[in-house]
Amino acid sequence: MSLSLELALGIWGAVVSTAIAILQIFKAIREKPQITIDADTIHIPSSESESTHGVLVQVNRGDDLLWEKGVSFKWELIHCK
Secondary structure, eight states, X not given: OOOOHXXXXXXXXXXXXHHHHHHHHHHHXXXXXXXXXXXXXXXXXXXXXXXXXXXEEEXXXXXXXXXXXXXXEEEEEEEEO
């Protein structure tokens, strides 16, 4: 059973293009940007009855249960590759 030249070249081209595609996928995954972000909230003492522009949360400070409002967020870019 002999393969024709056209069939052999077609198979060879398919193998080479598949190998190149796999290598490109691995390269894209490896070079994907990786970003890490750290976020902190800033709490201000408040009371349950006080009107607030932030998010009112209960915070445990030792044995005390206090109301504080989270008014803003501090975002920090830690790592960007």
